[in-house]
Amino acid sequence: MNVEEGGGTQVEVVRVFTDAAGQWGNALGVARAGAVEGVDHQALAARLGYSETVVVEPPERETARMRIYTPAVELPFAGHPTVGAAWWLADQGTPVEVLEVPAGPVAVDSADGLTWVRARADWAPDFTFHEFDDLELLRTVHPADFDSGQHYVWAWTDRARGAVRSRMFAPAMGIAEDEATGAAAIALTARLERSLDITQGRGSQLFTRHEPGGWIQLGGRVAPDHPVVL
Template sequence: MHQYVVADVFTSTPLEGNPVAVFTDAAGIPAERMQRIARELNLSETVFVLPARGSGDVRVRIFTPVNELPFAGHPTMGAAIVLGATRSGNTLVLETGVGDVPFEFKRDGQVIASARMRQPIPTWTPYEHAELLLSGIGVTTSIPPVTAYRNGPRHVYVGLDSIAELSTVEPDLRVLAKLPDMAAICFAGEGRQWRIRMFSPAYGVAEDAATGSAAGPLAIHLGRHGLCPFGTRIEIKQGVEIGRPSVMYATAWGVGDTVEAVEVAGSAVVVARGELYA
């Protein structure tokens, strides 16, 4: 029997945001079984918490219904807040497949009101299948150019003219499924206010409610292309079109193509606890 917690992440309202299942003591569960459990629960990600191997407090493994991810945003945020609620102190370090990810908590009494994570700094390149991607999304251009960022998962950014245009996107998932190892991140907005939608048949997710690992690179992308100055804390809304509104906050520090740090913040709320007998 294995106990788990379900938390809605990047929201403080139950049944909104992006749900994640967190197995708080997964020692002894083999990787093959973790993948089958993630497929059984069929959430966008499931997190398995293990004893630390290095300098972190715990180690985590993250599975979508179809594969393992070395890092993802909403699963690590959810796991950190779930674990932080059972511990004292305002910091926690999770060991992930891309290295240690530190968290800092803001508490309201004993309740964790929000958390900030220092994300891995991604690498980026022009996307090699931009034309096919745009056809699958149903648009002809992207401003700025289509760019792929990798901080574990690979996010490919397509900028649209307006939030109204973003909300009407109806991607052809059959086309996007031909693009391996990527999530399409469509975004629009201005100033400090931005909206994104994420489509990723390759990761087993038709549309995601909150993609925390894409929030940090978006802040970098905006800074690199002069759409929002580095050092600005932006608000990113996601999941509106699928009835799971989420709010993320991201800040990137740097100059030009030199990025010094990237941080993502948000909240989470526990909505269920369960026991798995398999």
């Protein structure tokens, strides 16, 4: 992000958890901390309107600190912002091995076109999980069905393969429906105690690896999108 001559601030945007063709994914606003000094970060996130916006400090010794905001609240940890920021920093030529978020250090890795982060399941917000047996019924759920909290609705599409179809609604965070939710994927992985291949929203793809001791790896593809000037 930079400050343009006309006084506007450019926020970079990436789409996190795209499919293999680079479609779908959850938009993430990325702001460099130095460019928003004195700016109310929460107000910035609300104005942008993405499910999350991050404010990232310059990396030092392959570690970068960042803060995460939904349109309504600051989060100590979230999945799509950490995966997206890790990819964005590497794309800027400043790759990191660790992202420091308020919840703790998030290890970063990449392999085979996927960006991976490693986090604790208990860092995720509290989600209410709703398992469906009928995929068609899952598709009929509407944001208006929820007036509080964070709700993750899901169904197996191939239990043997660990394949899941899901949606997420979080009015408490100012998010009517989230296109792809990394923290919920982490929480579900811990709940089921197995690695998962998740398709969420319109077609976003998330991958998890279950580890013992409460640690989960979360991976996905990221693609650049058009920047926004405020």
